[in-house]
Amino acid sequence: MGPGAKASRPRSAYGQYAGTHVRSKSHHSTARPATSMIRRDEDDDDEEERDFYDDRMEAMERQFSAFKEKMETDMQKATDQKESIQQLQSRVTELEAIRARLESVNRDLETDLKDAKSCMKTMEMEMEMTKRNTAFEADDIRRKHRNEIEDLENKHEKATHRWRSEKEAAEEKVRRNFEAQIDKLLKEHKEQLDGLNAKLSKETETERNRQLQKEQEVEAEYASKLRAAGIEADAKQRELQLVQGDLTNVKSELDRERALKTALQGQLTDATTKNLTLESSNTAMKEKINFLESDSQAQSSAYNDLHRRMQEAIEAAEQAHDKLRQEETLRRKLFNQVQELKGNIRVMCRVRPAHASESDPAKISFPDSDTDSKEVAIQGPEKISATGKDITAAYQYSFDRVFGPASQNLEVFDEISQLVQSALDGYNVCIFCYGQTGSGKTYTMSSADGMIPLATAQIYAEAKRLEEKGWRYKIEGSFIEVYNETYNDLLGRSEDLDKKKVEVRHDAAKKQTNLENTVSIELDGPNRVTELLKTADKNRTVAATKANMRSSRSHSVFILKLVGTNGITGERSEGTLNLVDLAGSERLEHSKVEGARLKETQNINKSLSCLGDVINALGSAKEGAHIPYRNSKLTYLLQYSLGGNSKTLMFVMVSPLQAHLQETVTSLKFATKVHNTHIGTAKKQTKTA
Numbered sequence: 001m002g003p004g005a006k007a008s009r010p011r012s013a014y015g016q017y018a019g020t021h022v023r024s025k026s027h028h029s030t031a032r033p034a035t036s037m038i039r040r041d042e043d044d045d046d047e048e049e050r051d052f053y054d055d056r057m058e059a060m061e062r063q064f065s066a067f068k069e070k071m072e073t074d075m076q077k078a079t080d081q082k083e084s085i086q087q088l089q090s091r092v093t094e095l096e097a098i099r100a101r102l103e104s105v106n107r108d109l110e111t112d113l114k115d116a117k118s119c120m121k122t123m124e125m126e127m128e129m130t131k132r133n134t135a136f137e138a139d140d141i142r143r144k145h146r147n148e149i150e151d152l153e154n155k156h157e158k159a160t161h162r163w164r165s166e167k168e169a170a171e172e173k174v175r176r177n178f179e180a181q182i183d184k185l186l187k188e189h190k191e192q193l194d195g196l197n198a199k200l201s202k203e204t205e206t207e208r209n210r211q212l213q214k215e216q217e218v219e220a221e222y223a224s225k226l227r228a229a230g231i232e233a234d235a236k237q238r239e240l241q242l243v244q245g246d247l248t249n250v251k252s253e254l255d256r257e258r259a260l261k262t263a264l265q266g267q268l269t270d271a272t273t274k275n276l277t278l279e280s281s282n283t284a285m286k287e288k289i290n291f292l293e294s295d296s297q298a299q300s301s302a303y304n305d306l307h308r309r310m311q312e313a314i315e316a317a318e319q320a321h322d323k324l325r326q327e328e329t330l331r332r333k334l335f336n337q338v339q340e341l342k343g344n345i346r347v348m349c350r351v352r353p354a355h356a357s358e359s360d361p362a363k364i365s366f367p368d369s370d371t372d373s374k375e376v377a378i379q380g381p382e383k384i385s386a387t388g389k390d391i392t393a394a395y396q397y398s399f400d401r402v403f404g405p406a407s408q409n410l411e412v413f414d415e416i417s418q419l420v421q422s423a424l425d426g427y428n429v430c431i432f433c434y435g436q437t438g439s440g441k442t443y444t445m446s447s448a449d450g451m452i453p454l455a456t457a458q459i460y461a462e463a464k465r466l467e468e469k470g471w472r473y474k475i476e477g478s479f480i481e482v483y484n485e486t487y488n489d490l491l492g493r494s495e496d497l498d499k500k501k502v503e504v505r506h507d508a509a510k511k512q513t514n515l516e517n518t519v520s521i522e523l524d525g526p527n528r529v530t531e532l533l534k535t536a537d538k539n540r541t542v543a544a545t546k547a548n549m550r551s552s553r554s555h556s557v558f559i560l561k562l563v564g565t566n567g568i569t570g571e572r573s574e575g576t577l578n579l580v581d582l583a584g585s586e587r588l589e590h591s592k593v594e595g596a597r598l599k600e601t602q603n604i605n606k607s608l609s610c611l612g613d614v615i616n617a618l619g620s621a622k623e624g625a626h627i628p629y630r631n632s633k634l635t636y637l638l639q640y641s642l643g644g645n646s647k648t649l650m651f652v653m654v655s656p657l658q659a660h661l662q663e664t665v666t667s668l669k670f671a672t673k674v675h676n677t678h679i680g681t682a683k684k685q686t687k688t689a
C-alpha cells in the first residue's frame with residue numbers, strides 16, 4: 001500500500017485495537033536531525049508509516065493468535081465431534097446388529113405364529129371332527145340304550161308271559177291239590193261221620209238196652225217187692241209202713257231212675273242233634289263239593305267261552321289288519337293328493353341366529369310369525385334422499401314356511417317329514433339347501449340333529465311300523481360329492497378322492513339313476529347311518545386338506561334308495577330321497593380370483609345357475625320338452641329327482657348379518673323365482689307284482 005492511500009484509509013477498521021495500542025516501536029525510533037524541516041517531515045511520515053505497519057502487524061499478530069486460538073478450539077471441538085461421531089457410528093452399528101437380530105427373531109416369531117395358526121386350524125378341525133364324532137357316538141349310545149331298553153322290554157314281556165303261564169300252572173296245580181284235599185277231607189269226614197253214626201247208634205242201642213234192662217230190673221224188683229208186700233200185707237200190717245217207706249224209697253229211686261232216663265234221653269237227643277248237625281255240615285260239605293264241582297264246570301265252560309271269543313277276536317283282528325292294509329293304501333293315495341295340492345316344489349327359508357362374536361346384525365323381521373310364518377322382511381341400509389326423505393329400501397318375501405333364528409332343527413324336520421314319508425311311499429324326493437357360505441346349510445343338513453340323521457331315523461321307524469302291514473324295506477345309502485364338475489365317492493377310500501372315476505348312468509325306461517364305481521351301503525340298522533356319515537365326514541376332511549374351504553366349494557348329495565315290497569298285497573315301491581348340501585352361492589367375481597380358485601368359482605356359478613335353469617325349464621316347459629339336465633354334473637345326477645317324477649324342497653338359508661345383506665337379497669330373489677315355479681304332478685314308482 002502506498003503512502004498516498006494513508007489519508008483515506010479508514011482507521012476505524014483497526015479502531016478496535018486503537019485504545020489498546022502500545023507504541024513501543026515508535027519510541028524506539030532514532031532521533032531526527034532538526035536542521036531540515038522537509039527531512040523531518042519525511043521522517044515523521046516514515047515513522048507514522050512504520051507505526052502504522054507496526055500497529056497493523058500487532059493487530060495481525062493478535063488476530064492471528066486469536067484465529068489460532070479459535071482454530072485450536074475448533075480443532076479440539078472437531079476432534080471431540082469426530083470422537084462422538086465415531087461413538088455414534090459404533091452405536092449405530094450396534095443398533096443395526098440388534099435390529100438385524102430382532103428382525104430374524106421377528107421372522108422366527110412370524111413363522112412360529114404361522115405354524116401356530118395352522119396348528120390351531122388343524123386343532124379346530126380336529127375339534128370339529130371330535131365334536132361331530134362325539135355327537136355321533138352320543139347318538140350311538142342313545143340308540144344302543146334304546147335298543148337295550150327294547151331288549152329289556154322284550155325280556156320283561158317274555159318274563160311276564162312266562163310268569164303268567166307259571167302262575168296259571170301253579171294256580172291249576174293249587175286248584176287240583178285243593179280239590180284232592182277236599183276229596184280227601186270229604187272222604188275222611190264221611191268216614192268219621194259213618195264211624196260217629198255207627199258209634200252213636202251203638203251207644204244209643206247199648207244205652208237203650210241198659211235202660212230197658214234197668215227198667216225191667218226195676219219193674220221186676222218192684223213187682224217182686226209188690227208181690228212180697230202184697231203177700232206179706234196182710235201178714236205184716238206193721239210192716240206196711242216199712243214197706244210204704246221202702247216204697248217211698250223205691251219211688252224216689254224210681255224217680256231218680258226216671259230222671260236218669262230223662263237225662264239219658266236228653267243225652268240221646270243231644271247225640272241226635274249232634275248227629276243232625278254233623279249231617280247238616282256233611283250236607284253243607286257235599287253242597288260245597290257240588291258247588292266246587294259245578295264251579296270247575298263253569299270255569300271250563302268260561303274257558304271254552306273265552307277260547308271262542310279269542311278266536312272271534314283273532315278273526316276280527318285279521319279283518320282289522322286287512323282293513324288297515326286297505327286304509328294304508330288309501331292313506332298313501334290321500335297323502336300324495338295332499339302333497340300334490342301343496343305343490344311339487346316347495347321353498348322354505350331359514351334365518352340362522354347370530355353368533356356371540358358377530359356384531360352388526362341386519363334388520364330382518366318376520367311379520368306373520370304369530371300366524372302362518374310364511375313371510376320374511378328385510379330392510380336395506382338407511383338412506384336419506386337429497387330432499388331429506390327416508391328412502392331406505394325394504395324387501396318382503398313370502399315362502400311356504402319361514403323359520404326364524406330361534407327355530408330348532410327338529411321343528412324344521414317336522415315340515416319335511418311328510419316328504420320323507422313320500423320317499424317311503426315310492427316317490428323321488430329332493431331336498432336341497434341353498435345359500436351363501438356360513439348361512440347354515442351344513443348345520444341344517446348334517447349336524448347331529450340335522451335333516452340326514454332325523455330323516456333316516458324316521459325311515460327306520462316308519463319301515464318298522466309298516467312291517468305289520470306286510471311291507472319289507474331295503475334301504476341303501478350313497479354319498480356323492482360334486483367338486484369342480486367331477487363326482488367323488490364320499491364312502492370310498494380317501495386315497496381314491498379326485499382319482500377314481502365315478503359314473504352316473506340313467507335308466508330312462510325305469511326312470512332310475514345308477515351309480516358306478518361307488519360304495520353303496522345297505523342300511524339294515526340305524527347305527528349303519530352313523531357309520532356312513534362318519535366315513536363321509538372323514539373323506540370330506542381329507543378333501544378339505546387338499547383344497548382349502550373345499551366343503552364350501554363343493555356340493556354333497558346324500559342318496560337313500562328305498563325299495564319296499566308288500567308280501568300280502570303284492571305291491572312294490574321304489575323311492576329315492578336326496579339330501580343336498582349345495583356349495584356356497586355367493587357370486588365371486590372372476591376377475592378377483594385366479595388359478596384353481598377361478599376354476600372352482602366358474603364351476604360353482606355354472607352348476608348353481610344350471611340348477612336355476614332346470615327348475616325354470618321344468619316350470620315353463622310342456623310335457624316332453626327339453627330340460628337342460630346335462631349342462632352340469634349336479635343337475636345330471638339329480639335328473640330323476642328334479643321335475644315331473646319327484647317332489648322338491650329348497651331351503652334358502654340366510655345369514656343374519658348386515659355385511660351379508662346383498663347376498664341375502666340375491667338368495668331370496670332366486671328362492672322367490674323357484675317358489676313361483678309350478679312343476680308337473682309327481683308319479684309314484686309303484687308296481688304290482
Ligand SMILES: Nc1ncnc2c1ncn2[C@@H]1O[C@H](COP(=O)(O)OP(=O)(O)OP(=O)(O)O)[C@@H](O)[C@H]1O
Nearest residue numbers: 352353436437438439440441442443444551552584
Ligand atoms: N340354526 C342354527 N343355530 C345355531 N347355529 C347355527 C345355525 N345355523 C348355522 N349355525 C352355525 O353357523 C356356522 C355356519 O354354519 P354352516 O357351516 O352350517 O354354514 P354353511 O352354509 O354350511 O357354510 P359352508 O358353505 O361353508 O359349508 C356354524 O358355526 C354353525 O354351527
